[in-house]
Amino acid sequence: MAGTRSLYCTTCGTDEQHRVLFKAEQVWLKGRILRKNVDEFVMCQAPGCRKLRTGHTKEPLADVLRIPEDL
Ligand SMILES: [Zn+2]
Incomplete structure (x- = not known):
């Protein structure tokens, strides 16, 4: 799938597919970690x-x- 890649996840303990964030998720994250660019x-x-x-x-x-x- 476009936009996904296999990377190691420390929670799963295995390589898993990761995707970039949707817009609403980026907005949520910016509010949590106070970064302009996520x-x-x-x-x-x-x-x-x-x-x-x-x-x-x-x-x-x-x-x-x-x-x-539920974003
Ligand atoms: Zn994981």
Whole structure:
């Protein structure tokens, strides 16, 4: 699928498909981590996970953030 890539997820402990964030998810994340640009963030697509990471860093944030499902 376009826009997805296989990356290691520290929550799953395995390589999982990650996708870039939808607009509403980016807005939510910006409000949480107070960054202007969250384009580098991707989300684990394993069922029930939704853990965030960036393409370069497995644990980019001090707190583990998961995208809410009901944005
Ligand atoms: Zn995961």
